[in-house]
């Protein structure tokens with residue numbers, strides 16, 4: 373049994389939360405620059421220029437990329453042969469998150485659903501655990517903004533809807549969201565599973581890099597097709613029109629019940645704020 | 652598309668000349684307010700209480716800034732999605748509010764209230780909060796401190812960069828998505 377000190381987890385998680393909010397992922401920066409060159413609409417170009425400048429400024433000053441530093445969502449793979457010393461893994465991740473949001477001057481956006489009173493520390497962190505073979509601990513952190521999350525949906529289709537039905541729903545969802553979630557967005561899609569698994573998978577799908585191709589060529593084809601279709605909507609950066617409404621479509625598929633065809637669409641902000649660490 | 656430099660408080664004449672698509676640089680004082688603050692403003696109006704700032708000619712920025720790090724007046728401060736304030740905005744426009752700043756679509760009720768009361772809706776770039784904070788020179792909480800990021804702040808801004816999304820003449824910058832083309836594949 374390998375022992376991991378809780379303090380190590382706390383420090384790493386705090387670092388990840390701060391870095392995710394200040395450092396635009398490299399693949400996103402590359403995509404911004406490509407899209408800046410590809411756009412013809414001056415307003416769309418101007419938005420990409422601002423987003424690039426914003427990212428550079430954030431890196432230089434330590435100001436977060438966006439004032440909505442999100443709810444902190446974690447995906448965790450805990451090796452069966454590892455054990456955390458000092459406190460529970462959940463506690464350690466939550467403490468690390470609280471530390472990071474405090475020390476990084478990140479906004480605390482968590483509140484009571486009824487009274488709307490801010491919890492004050494951005495907690496509790498939303499954590500999805502998985503137990504895997506081995507003695508490693510792998511943690512992914514995503515800073516998930518409210519504006520893009522509000523535009524997300526789960527839909528339980530009958531099997532007869534097929535890919536045609538799913539595709540229409542996805543495109544309609546992005547169209548209806550329009551300028552609200554700060555386009556250009558990323559779209560995470562969970563297909564299959566059940567009600568909650570589809571939703572979790574739609575978020576997990578967003579951990580992939582923008583230019584990463586799905587290992588299943590059939591799914592990779594669907595991703596490319598939907599991306600192309602969405603970009604014909606002409607919503608464009610910030611809804612001002614243009615070729616770039618969406619930067620990437622990522623699909624995660626799971627087997628489902630004979631009676632259903634679950635679909636979840638998770639809209640993600642252009643900055644795709646996430647980090648990962650292996651301990 | 653024209654470019655304007657405007658100073659707060661805004662007048663009817665300031666608003667009437669604006670067309671959707673115009674670029675506007677605002678200098679002066681603006682007030683922050685989002686979901687919880689709007690609820691309280693409305694509750695105060697119901698009770699006949701005075702509001703924490705004068706709505707006449709005012710601009711409300713839908714934002715909940717991140718905490719100010721040492722040496723800066725404010726943290727990141729980009730817009731939040733505006734439709735969530737649609738239920739509150741018409742009443743405030745009726746009381747003299749000249750403009751709101753946010754991102755995303757507004758309801759027909761808000762657009763009608765802007766036309767009736769000569770007001771405009773401005774867009775700022777979403778997700779560019781670090782960049783937008785550079786135009787904010789001072790920030791002070793003036794009400795609802797307990798709401799944390801949602802407290803009402805008085806911001807002193809210098810050439811705060813905005814786009815007119817909805818003008819008071821019925822003009823709108825957002826176009827309808829081309830659903831047909833997208834669904835055709």
Ligand code: SF4
Pocket residue numbers: 438439440441442516517518519520552553554641642643729730731777778779
């Ligand atoms: S939707 Fe826009 S404002 Fe909200 S977190 Fe994402 S980038 Fe920031």
